Amino acid sequence: MVEKPGSHQALKIIEDQLPSPGPGQVQVQVKACGINFADIAVRLGLYRAAKGLYPLTPGLEFSGIVMDTGDGVDEFSKGDRVFGVTRFGGYTSCINCPAHQLWQMPEEWGFEKGATFPVVYLTAYHALHKVGHVTTSDKVLVHSAAGGVGTAALHLLRINGNYSAGVVGSAHKVEAATRAGADVVIDKNSQALWARVEEISPDGWDLILDANGASTLKESYKHLCPTGRLVIYGFASMFSPSGKKNLAKLIWYYLKTPRFSPFELTTDNKTVSGFNLIYLFDKVEPFRRIMETLLRWDAKGLLPPMPITTYPFEEVGRAHKELESGQTVGKLVLIE
Ligand SMILES: NC(=O)c1ccc[n+]([C@@H]2O[C@H](COP(=O)([O-])OP(=O)(O)OC[C@H]3O[C@@H](n4cnc5c(N)ncnc54)[C@H](OP(=O)(O)O)[C@@H]3O)[C@@H](O)[C@H]2O)c1
Secondary structure, three states, rough: OOOOOOOHHHHHOOOOOOOOOOOOEEEEHHOOOOOHHHHHHHHHHOOHHHHOOOOOOOEEEEEEEEEEEOOOOOOOOOEEEEEEEEOOOOOOOEEEEEHHEEEOOOOOOOHHHHHHHHHHHHHHHHHHHHHOOOOOOOEEEOOOOEEHHHHHHHHHHHHOOOEEEEEEOHHHHHHHHHHHHEEEEEEEEOOOOHHHHHOOOOOOEEEEEEOOOOHHHHHHHHHHEEEEEEEOOOHHOOOOOOOOOOOOHHHHHHOOOOOHHHHHHHHHOOOOEEEOHHHHOOOHHHHHHHHHHHHHHOOOHHHOOOEEEEEHHHHHHHHHHHHHHOOEEEEEEEEO
């Protein structure tokens, strides 16, 4: 639990009593809990959706075993293996979660896979298909291509048959992005990023996924072709590896974040969109349909395994530190 936002020490393990599940809720004994970049923003007090909710337990996704069900829940019973999403509260040993945010876990999945699947694949699918309106002939550029969402996006682009380029921030991530399906990988640490982006596609890009924010947004927009779409869904470059709120960096970041002009957008024939899934968890039907598609693809073996690093719950601070270092590949997960 984070009582008061701050550095890694702000994460405290506490003991508390969980009430019985209410109507429409399912009580799940949590076996694994996925870590997302948003959890860092929650810990630091920088996540808008968490404002006013402290003391707050972070965590947006988990997997486990059903212990009990509330009134009106027919689709789950005690002993079911499930995975789900939650608007905070996932870093726990037991949770009451609305039934519509849960899914039965495929038999062959382990708890680690269940706890790392929903956020990144729902995000990548929503970014590409719902917001980015990807078509098979689109050339797509994916920033942070070896991270959780980046890897999931590359998996989905391969299924769709797109030409894709993945951008990564260090040499050790090149292989991971290639394995995830990128046709070409740019290591921006050793290559001039935008010169290489132009060299690969001189006419620009149809679709760019950017969750860095200020560090790349302006140039991402510039490198769209006419009718191109820039999809914004995160601001990772706002964070500091120190694990603390860096006020000077936040001010710099705010000033450097581009403001898109309606005059320019119409003249350039470009689209800029943004989204945050956390505000859409109650849109039950669209997300159930997306999850059905994802589970079907997974059952057919179309989604390769995601690289996963596990941490005991007690080492949640170390897990945050590593995600904040910007050096991790794939997903991080807490296990009991
Ligand atoms: N809007 C939504 O609904 C939604 C849902 C899920 C995730 N997200 C966002 O999507 C992004 C990816 O999330 P994720 O959980 O899968 O994380 P991730 O991609 O596994 O890790 C973040 C990556 O961002 C890059 N990065 C750039 N500047 C950084 C900085 N200052 N500190 C640390 N990393 C930095 C690093 O990759 P490179 O150096 O290789 O670029 C790093 O590996 C995050 O911005 C997250 O907030 C949004």
